[in-house]
Structures are given as structure tokens and as C-alpha cells.
Amino acid sequence: MLSVADVHLSFGGLKALQGVSFDAAAGEITGIIGPNGAGKTSLFNVISGFYKPNQGHILFEGKDVSGLKPDARAHKGMSRTFQNIALFRGMTVLDNIKLGCHTNLSANVWSSLLYFGSAQREELKARKEIEEEVIDFLEIDHIRKAPITALSYGLQKRVELARALAMRPKLLMLDEPVAGMNREETADMARFILDAQARFGTTILLVEHDMHLVMDICAKVVVLNFGKQIADGVPHEVAHNQNVIDAYLGQAG
Structure with a gap:
């Protein structure tokens, strides 16, 4: 590999x-x-x-x-985590994890900006996959709507792993x-x-x-x-x- x-x-x-x-x-x-x-x-x-x-x-x-x-x-x-946690602290757990799957999205810039058509369909599909595969897998469903700043250090590390796994x-x-x-x-x-x-x-x-x-x-x-x-x-x-x-x-x- x-x-x-x-x-x-x-x-x-x-x-x-x-x-x-x-x-x-x-x-x-x-x-x-x-x-x-x-x-x-x-x-x-x-x-x-x-x-x-x-x-x-x-x-x-x-x-x-x-x-x-x-x-x-x-x-x-290729995806990675960092020695010092590199999450977006003003965002929720789910929004941080969703960023990881954006490398796999193919909608053009206009549909993404306006959030319609293929961009909306891809976003909804990505969210479903994240919730079913990554969030459930890492046992963090109970904190998916929580802001990063409300989490313990150990949970923040787990969210960073989730974001990396969301890239498949x-x-x-x-x-x-x-x-x-x-x-x-x-x-x-x-x-x-x-x-x-x-x-x-x-x-x-x-x-x-x-x-x-x-x-x-x-x-x-x-x-x-x-x-x-x-x-x-x-x-x-x-x-x-x-x-x-x-x-x-x-x-x-």
C-alpha cells in the first residue's frame, strides 16, 4: 500500500x-x-x-x-489525524465529521453554493453514511449535536478519528x-x-x-x-x- x-x-x-x-x-x-x-x-x-x-x-x-x-x-x-487536536471548535461533532467526506463529493461549485440538486443529494447521502457507519461505529451518537468545546479530550480524539474515517x-x-x-x-x-x-x-x-x-x-x-x-x-x-x-x-x- x-x-x-x-x-x-x-x-x-x-x-x-x-x-x-x-x-x-x-x-x-x-x-x-x-x-x-x-x-x-x-x-x-x-x-x-x-x-x-x-x-x-x-x-x-x-x-x-x-x-x-x-x-x-x-x-x-490518504487521511490522517494530528498530534495536536485539529478540530473546528466553533462547529458541532457532526459538522466536523462531515468535513472529512467532502473529498469524495463531486457536485460542482454552483450547486454546492446554492445547495440544490446533486449537491443536496450527495450531502444527504454522506450524512446518512456518516451516521450509520462512522458515528455508530465509534459510539458517539449521543454527542453528535454537541459543540466540540463541550467534549472531553478523549472524546475530541475520537471525533478526529471519525473525521478521518469519513474520508473512507x-x-x-x-x-x-x-x-x-x-x-x-x-x-x-x-x-x-x-x-x-x-x-x-x-x-x-x-x-x-x-x-x-x-x-x-x-x-x-x-x-x-x-x-x-x-x-x-x-x-x-x-x-x-x-x-x-x-x-x-x-x-x-
């Missing part, structure tokens, strides 16, 4: 990524781990098109998308989806991620510091340190890799 090939990214004299290469298999969850400043979010920004790499390529379904802008990549089936993505990139959550919220989010993979067949790329979550749900783990890739493989192999232990995991007590 996704191939990252020899990606380099620099900001002036700072080398954020240095020769990162890995594959994410279709329908699997691939984790990206590493200490703060390792380049994980920079890598996400390269994959999703927010940053242009100095060198290397991003292949999506076998095609080079390195030159495409973020909206074009979204149209091809082939590749879903989750940037620290359980950061700041308590144990119960983390367990719920892990369940939703696994269910999304199983129900929709979504390929998932996951950046996360919670090692229990990563080792439990990921089929493959890629490890970055100071912008360099120091390991990749199945979770058990990575957890026992001495370079990873020294750089990030540390020795068990």
Missing part, C-alpha cells in the same frame, strides 16, 4: 530525516516509534504532502505521489492517537483502531509513544532516532533489538 523510499528532509542545517525506507503492507497496522525529536511527525508530514522531501520518494499503491499536494493525496485515499481512506495515518488519555480511554481507542482495520480493511500507519499499544496491535514496527531509521520488523524482534533498547526502550527493570 505504501512505500517510503530513501527519504531525506532538512530544515536548514537540521537533518530531520536521513534515508528512511520502509513498506506498509495493505490491511496491516504499521507502527512508527522513537524518542521525541526522532522525526516521526516530520515523516508523517512528508507522507501526507505537507513537507516536500529533499530526496527520496513516496509510493502509494505503486505510484509515486511525491509531487502531489495534500488535497490530491487525500483524493487518492485506504491509508489512515494516526499521529499519537492515545496521547494524554487514561487507561480506559486508551483501551477504547485501541479497540476502535483494530475494529476499523477489520471492518473497513484500512491500512494504518501509527505514531505512538505507548509501547504496550504498539506492541499489541502492530504487525510491523519502524524505529527512528535523530532522523535515522535504526530498526524495522515484527514487534518481538524490535523489542529485543539492542539499538532500539539503547536509543529508546531502555532495559527492563
Whole structure:
């Protein structure tokens, strides 16, 4: 589904990524781990098109998308969440989620502005799909009319996941989806991620510091340190890799 090939990214004299290469298999969850400043979010920004790499390529379904802008990549089936919640705080839960499906709408600008004909039909169909598939799936029907500002942090994270799923993505990139959550919220989010993979067949790329979550749900783990890739493989192999232990995991007590 996704191939990252020899990606380099620099900001002036700072080398954020240095020769990162890995594959994410279709329908699997691939984790990206590493200490703060390792380049994980920079890598996400390269994959999703927010940053242009100095060198290397991003292949999506076998095609080079390195030159495409973020909206074009979204149209091809790539969606993401953000490390810091990026919801529209003046809007309701439902309106935030509906924004995610707009990449799949085809009505022209005039019918959309006037809200008639094909635009109205598409909007109603999208709302029905969101309510039946995404909102029910993520168990947030009881808050769909609530303003974002009235929600707890954990529920806001769930709404952000809902908006990303509303795009019907082939590749879903989750940037620290359980950061700041308590144990119960983390367990719920892990369940939703696994269910999304199983129900929709979504390929998932996951950046996360919670090692229990990563080792439990990921089929493959890629490890970055100071912008360099120091390991990749199945979770058990990575957890026992001495370079990873020294750089990030540390020795068990």
C-alpha cells in the first residue's frame, strides 16, 4: 500500500530525516516509534504532502505521489489525524465529521453554493453514511449535536478519528492517537483502531509513544532516532533489538 523510499528532509542545517525506507503492507497496522525529536511527525508530514522531501520518494499503491499536494493525496485515499487536536471548535461533532467526506463529493461549485440538486443529494447521502457507519461505529451518537468545546479530550480524539474515517481512506495515518488519555480511554481507542482495520480493511500507519499499544496491535514496527531509521520488523524482534533498547526502550527493570 505504501512505500517510503530513501527519504531525506532538512530544515536548514537540521537533518530531520536521513534515508528512511520502509513498506506498509495493505490491511496491516504499521507502527512508527522513537524518542521525541526522532522525526516521526516530520515523516508523517512528508507522507501526507505537507513537507516536500529533499530526496527520496513516496509510493502509494505503486505510484509515486511525491509531487502531489495534500488535497490530491487525500483524493487518492490518504487521511490522517494530528498530534495536536485539529478540530473546528466553533462547529458541532457532526459538522466536523462531515468535513472529512467532502473529498469524495463531486457536485460542482454552483450547486454546492446554492445547495440544490446533486449537491443536496450527495450531502444527504454522506450524512446518512456518516451516521450509520462512522458515528455508530465509534459510539458517539449521543454527542453528535454537541459543540466540540463541550467534549472531553478523549472524546475530541475520537471525533478526529471519525473525521478521518469519513474520508473512507485506504491509508489512515494516526499521529499519537492515545496521547494524554487514561487507561480506559486508551483501551477504547485501541479497540476502535483494530475494529476499523477489520471492518473497513484500512491500512494504518501509527505514531505512538505507548509501547504496550504498539506492541499489541502492530504487525510491523519502524524505529527512528535523530532522523535515522535504526530498526524495522515484527514487534518481538524490535523489542529485543539492542539499538532500539539503547536509543529508546531502555532495559527492563
